[in-house]
Amino acid sequence: MRVLFLIVLYAGLCYASSDSDQENIEILMDNVLVLRVPYGLGSRVYVPLTCGEAYQNQPVVWKKNGEEIEPALQGNQVKVLVEEMNGGNYTCHLGPDGEYLNHTVILIQLDPDNRTVILEEFPEEGHIYCSAPNYNGSFHCTWRRSPTRSNAAVLLVKAERNSEKIPCELDADGSGIHCKDANCPYKEEQHRVFFTIYIHSDSRLEAYTKTFYLREIVRPANLHNLRITDGKEFSWNYPESWAKPCTYFGLQFQVKVVQKGLPCDSKNKIMNDTTEKTTYKVNIKPNKYVFCVRAQDKFTNGPFSHWSRCIVDKHTQVC
Numbered sequence: 172m173r174v175l176f177l178i179v180l181y182a183g184l185c186y187a188s189s190d191s192d193q194e195n196i197e198i199l200m201d202n203v204l205v206l207r208v209p210y211g212l213g214s215r216v217y218v219p220l221t222c223g224e225a226y227q228n229q230p231v232v233w234k235k236n237g238e239e240i241e242p243a244l245q246g247n248q249v250k251v252l253v254e255e256m257n258g259g260n261y262t263c264h265l266g267p268d269g270e271y272l273n274h275t276v277i278l279i280q281l282d283p284d285n286r287t288v289i290l291e292e293f294p295e296e297g298h299i300y301c302s303a304p305n306y307n308g309s310f311h312c313t314w315r316r317s318p319t320r321s322n323a324a325v326l327l328v329k330a331e332r333n334s335e336k337i338p339c340e341l342d343a344d345g346s347g348i349h350c351k352d353a354n355c356p357y358k359e360e361q362h363r364v365f366f367t368i369y370i371h372s373d374s375r376l377e378a379y380t381k382t383f384y385l386r387e388i389v390r391p392a393n394l395h396n397l398r399i400t401d402g403k404e405f406s407w408n409y410p411e412s413w414a415k416p417c418t419y420f421g422l423q424f425q426v427k428v429v430q431k432g433l434p435c436d437s438k439n440k441i442m443n444d445t446t447e448k449t450t451y452k453v454n455i456k457p458n459k460y461v462f463c464v465r466a467q468d469k470f471t472n473g474p475f476s477h478w479s480r481c482i483v484d485k486h487t488q489v490c
C-alpha cells in the first residue's frame with residue numbers, strides 16, 4: 172500500500188514539475204525565448220532567465236516591460252511564471268534603480284501553431300505570396316497583416332535551399348522581403364526553397380512557412396511596349412526583366428478579345444487564342460473591343476503575367 176502511495180505521489184510530483192518543462196522553451200534568437208503552449212488550456216509555465224555570466228555576483232533586479240515586478244524578482248538566475256499568453260520583455264538591472272544590463276523577450280507560440288490570427292490569407296496562395304520576374308535567383312515575398320494586428324512586427328526570416336541560407340532583406344514597411352539565391356542561376360532545380368517568417372503581435376508569436384521551386388513562382392512581368400500597327404495587328408515585346416536569351420527562355424502568349432468595357436479576365440470573350448509569336452492579327456467584325464494579352468513560360472506552364480490591353484474604338488486605339 173505504501174509503495175503504491177509513493178508511486179502515486181511520485182507521479183504527482185512529475186506532473187507538477189512538468190510545469191516548468193524545458194522542452195517547450197526554445198531560444199529562437201539572441202535575447203528571445205519562445206514558449207510553446209497548447210491552445211485553450213490555461214497554461215502556467217515557469218521559465219528560467221539568466222541576466223548573464225558577466226553579472227554573476229552583482230545585485231541583479233528584474234523588470235517586466237519596464238515596470239517593477241511585485242514581489243521583487245532578484246538574482247542573476249530567476250524563474251518567472253508565464254501564464255497563458257502573458258510573455259513580455261524582461262530586463263535585468265544593477266540594483267533597484269540601477270543601469271540596464273541585459274534583457275530576454277519571452278514570446279508565446281501556440282502548439283500546434285495552426286490558429287493564426289496575425290496575417291490574412293491571399294486567395295489560393297496561403298499567407299505568403301512569392302514571385303520572381305525571371306530565373307536569376309531574386310524573388311520577392313509579401314504578406315498582409317490583419318487590420319487588428321497592424322502593429323505586428325517581423326522578428327526573423329529564414330530562407331534556405333538544401334540547408335544553404337539565402338540572403339534576404341526586409342522591405343521598409345515590414346510587409347515584404349527581397350531574397351537573392353546566388354546559387355540558382357540557370358541550374359535545374361532539385362531542391363525547394365524553404366521560407367519561414369516569425370512575426371509577433373505583443374507576446375504572441377506565429378510562424379508562417381512557404382516552400383516552392385523558383386519555377387513555380389516565376390511570373391513574367393507585364394509585356395513591354397504593346398502597340399497596334401496597321402489597324403488590326405498587335406505587337407509587343409518580352410518583359411525587360413525576362414530571362415535572356417529569349418530563344419532559350421521562351422514565353423507563350425494568351426491572346427483574348429473581349430467586348431469594350433469588360434475586363435480582360437471576363438469569361439465573356441469574343442475570341443481566345445495562344446501564340447508563341449510577339450504579333451497577332453485580329454480578324455473579327457466588331458470595331459469596338461479590348462485586345463488582351465498575357466505571357467507564360469512555355470516550358471513550365473508557370474504563372475501568367477498580368478494582362479496588358481489595348482482599347483480599340485472606331486477611330487481611336489489606346490494601348
Ligand SMILES: *[C@@H]1O[C@H](CO)[C@@H](O)[C@H](O)[C@H]1NC(C)=O
Binds near residue numbers: 201202223226274275
Ligand atoms: C544577455 O542575455 C542573453 C540571454 O537572453 C545571453 O545569451 C547573453 O550572454 C547575455 N549577455 C551578457 C553580456 O551576459
Ligand SMILES: *[C@@H]1O[C@H](CO)[C@@H](O)[C@H](O)[C@H]1NC(C)=O
Binds near residue numbers: 262274276
Ligand atoms: C526589450 O527591452 C530592451 C531594453 O529596453 C530593448 O532594447 C529591446 O528592444 C526590447 N525588445 C522588445 C522586443 O521590445
Ligand SMILES: *[C@@H]1O[C@H](CO)[C@@H](O)[C@H](O)[C@H]1NC(C)=O
Binds near residue numbers: 283285286
Ligand atoms: C490544429 O491542429 C490540431 C491538431 O493537429 C487539430 O486538432 C485542430 O483541429 C487544428 N485546428 C485548426 C483550426 O486547424
Ligand SMILES: *[C@@H]1O[C@H](CO)[C@@H](O)[C@H](O)[C@H]1NC(C)=O
Binds near residue numbers: 304305308411412413
Ligand atoms: C535579376 O533580375 C532582377 C529583375 O530584372 C534584377 O533586378 C536583378 O538585378 C537581377 N539580378 C541579377 C543578379 O542579375
Ligand SMILES: *[C@@H]1O[C@H](CO)[C@@H](O)[C@H](O)[C@H]1NC(C)=O
Binds near residue numbers: 425438440443444445
Ligand atoms: C482560351 O484559350 C486557351 C488556350 O488557347 C485555353 O487554355 C483556355 O481555356 C481558353 N479559355 C477560354 C475561356 O476558352
